Amino acid sequence: MPATTHPKNAPRFDRTAAAILDAAAHVFSEQGTAASLADVAAAAGVSRATLYRYYPNREALLSALGAHALTELANRLNDAGLERATVTDAIERLARALVAVGDRYAVLTSDQCTPDKADAERLLSAPMRAVFQRGIASGHLRPDLTADVQQQLFAGTIMAAIKLTQRHQLGPEEASAAAAAVFLDGARPR
Amino acid sequence: MPATTHPKNAPRFDRTAAAILDAAAHVFSEQGTAASLADVAAAAGVSRATLYRYYPNREALLSALGAHALTELANRLNDAGLERATVTDAIERLARALVAVGDRYAVLTSDQCTPDKADAERLLSAPMRAVFQRGIASGHLRPDLTADVQQQLFAGTIMAAIKLTQRHQLGPEEASAAAAAVFLDGARPR
DNA sequence: TCTGGATGAGACATAGGTGTATCATCTCGG
DNA sequence: CCGAGATGATACACCTATGTCTCATCCAGA
Numbered sequence: 316m317p318a319t320t321h322p323k324n325a326p327r328f329d330r331t332a333a334a335i336l337d338a339a340a341h342v343f344s345e346q347g348t349a350a351s352l353a354d355v356a357a358a359a360g361v362s363r364a365t366l367y368r369y370y371p372n373r374e375a376l377l378s379a380l381g382a383h384a385l386t387e388l389a390n391r392l393n394d395a396g397l398e399r400a401t402v403t404d405a406i407e408r409l410a411r412a413l414v415a416v417g418d419r420y421a422v423l424t425s426d427q428c429t430p431d432k433a434d435a436e437r438l439l440s441a442p443m444r445a446v447f448q449r450g451i452a453s454g455h456l457r458p459d460l461t462a463d464v465q466q467q468l469f470a471g472t473i474m475a476a477i478k479l480t481q482r483h484q485l486g487p488e489e490a491s492a493a494a495a496a497v498f499l500d501g502a503r504p505r
Numbered sequence: 506m507p508a509t510t511h512p513k514n515a516p517r518f519d520r521t522a523a524a525i526l527d528a529a530a531h532v533f534s535e536q537g538t539a540a541s542l543a544d545v546a547a548a549a550g551v552s553r554a555t556l557y558r559y560y561p562n563r564e565a566l567l568s569a570l571g572a573h574a575l576t577e578l579a580n581r582l583n584d585a586g587l588e589r590a591t592v593t594d595a596i597e598r599l600a601r602a603l604v605a606v607g608d609r610y611a612v613l614t615s616d617q618c619t620p621d622k623a624d625a626e627r628l629l630s631a632p633m634r635a636v637f638q639r640g641i642a643s644g645h646l647r648p649d650l651t652a653d654v655q656q657q658l659f660a661g662t663i664m665a666a667i668k669l670t671q672r673h674q675l676g677p678e679e680a681s682a683a684a685a686a687v688f689l690d691g692a693r694p695r
Numbered sequence: 696t697c698t699g700g701a702t703g704a705g706a707c708a709t710a711g712g713t714g715t716a717t718c719a720t721c722t723c724g725g
Numbered sequence: 726c727c728g729a730g731a732t733g734a735t736a737c738a739c740c741t742a743t744g745t746c747t748c749a750t751c752c753a754g755a
Contacts, residue, residue, distance in 0.1 A: 351711085502659070551703090
């Protein structure tokens, strides 16, 4: 029973909850997480009172949104089978997954609004770090830079790719491919 | 007469103005541009009333800060002599300049607070774009990605480098070097 | 030393967001 | 068809930040 979609026949409660969450993702990614909850409610086609019935305060909404983003991303990373793939492949899949999810949740990374920091570490940071560490150990990634540093630089490239998609300069596919290509091989032709 | 430093013998007016601007850069880069002006005043060692005497409202302060960042960056880019250098050298100098200035003004990029968009274009975007366009034309940069796209990806790498310095994981020198190295040659060893 | 400009402290009105509560209305499922 | 739960509209108190104003004080330069 996939909970990722929002079927019409789902209980009304779940549907409005999801609608609010979607609206929050949309509004926050455009105006920043400081946007008024009134705007979120309006974007969800719901009164302000209803929003507060589902999420008693801003923190709860932000936290729920973070949890939603986290599980969606974790699912994609699971499906990607990072540990069974080449380091190169793993990084390309990582790029695809992060860009696909990130264009709606990128704002959440700047504000520390992770529902549970341990979950984020376990579901995101750890698998990613594993890829970079494996890459360095196997000689597929440069040994002169820490796994952590390379991960940060990769993240920066991904954020740029997300911006490119948000400005409609590139589709998600091309953007993630460009990011992975430049990160792996550089902007200089071989 | 370099205006970049704040000499003790400068008129008191200029000194406090600069102190407020410095404090604003510091506070905003830590708490985001939505931080309270009371916090900025406190960080500047100045009363709230005084801050308002110098900058009548938040927008004026933000605008002045943007102008300050812009001129500082423009000076560095001028000194870098980008057009007289190799594309590779130009990119490395670009990285150094952006990281050196950016760790205090990075916040300003997310919020559109540029004093004058035309100035930003003329002083920053244009020189940078020139480097990337020249690189593609001369075969020093990959031809399969637009100059604009490569510039965005480079910017993302720079933002990551700035974060690395802010977290004290790397010094500004190492961070900009790492960013330039990965951007130019990729994370994969040759 | 004297004085004018700069400052700090604080009061003040305003605006906007937040979270709570109430009540009438709607709507969907049994 | 009917009723319980969901919703919308609205009012409310509260808080925080903003921008303005006044007045006493301070300090540097003439």
